[in-house]
Amino acid sequence: GQQLNQSPQSMFIQEGEDVSMNCTSSSIFNTWLWYKQDPGEGPVLLIALYKAGELTSNGRLTAQFGITRKDSFLNISASIPSDVGIYFCAGRIQGAQKLVFGQGTRLTINP
Amino acid sequence: DTGVSQDPRHKITKRGQNVTFRCDPISEHNRLYWYRQTLGQGPEFLTYFQNEAQLEKSRLLSDRFSAERPKGSFSTLEIQRTEQGDSAMYLCASSFPNSPLHFGNGTRLTVT
Numbered sequence: 107g108q109q110l111n112q113s114p115q116s117m118f119i120q121e122g123e124d125v126s127m128n129c130t131s132s133s134i135f136n137t138w139l140w141y142k143q144d145p146g147e148g149p150v151l152l153i154a155l156y157k158a159g160e161l162t163s164n165g166r167l168t169a170q171f172g173i174t175r176k177d178s179f180l181n182i183s184a185s186i187p188s189d190v191g192i193y194f195c196a197g198r199i200q201g202a203q204k205l206v207f208g209q210g211t212r213l214t215i216n217p
Numbered sequence: 218d219t220g221v222s223q224d225p226r227h228k229i230t231k232r233g234q235n236v237t238f239r240c241d242p243i244s245e246h247n248r249l250y251w252y253r254q255t256l257g258q259g260p261e262f263l264t265y266f267q268n269e270a271q272l273e274k275s276r277l278l279s280d281r282f283s284a285e286r287p288k289g290s291f292s293t294l295e296i297q298r299t300e301q302g303d304s305a306m307y308l309c310a311s312s313f314p315n316s317p318l319h320f321g322n323g324t325r326l327t328v329t
Contacts, residue, residue, distance in 0.1 A: 139317055139318075141320075146322070146325075148221070148308055148310075148320035148323050149320045151317050151319065194260075196318075198315075203265055203272070203273065204250070204262040204273060205250075205318055207259030207260045208259055209257075209259050210258070210259050
């Protein structure tokens, strides 16, 4: 089945730093989504991408749909304490309805 | 938009018992999904419904698992004869077709 490789698995940064994480696959996806999950809660949608090459921002977050349709990245600028959590990429292949998730990137911020 | 609601939030049960979880999706959404998430992993797809029809089931959904969405609104997920390996967070999500999934806060199951 389709697998998403998400990296890094964890990040320890200082408040105010920029963050970058990515997701790759051997399969072609027609939708990429980025979610954030806080402890004890469900994933919350951050950004949705639908076209190869698309670059979309949501406040301090920016995500891109890779040209090859096999990867995506998420950047967070000027991190703040509430950015702490686990970030998941998710993708949907052509004709499928289910989302496949990466393993997550755990972000820790030192004040 | 009241969001996706799941009940209960936590369930502790003894091995061999049956458990049932409920999910109330966002009312306008006709697609409803069940996922399972274990510690340190991303959510794994179990099954999804379009209205009341169950259109896809994962191989993870063994014979002990059954999901229903009888009237195309709320859904239930039942696990029979629970095993310790069933301990996980069970997430429900809903969506419009080809749109992002909106997740509930999950039911955390602990099998002792």
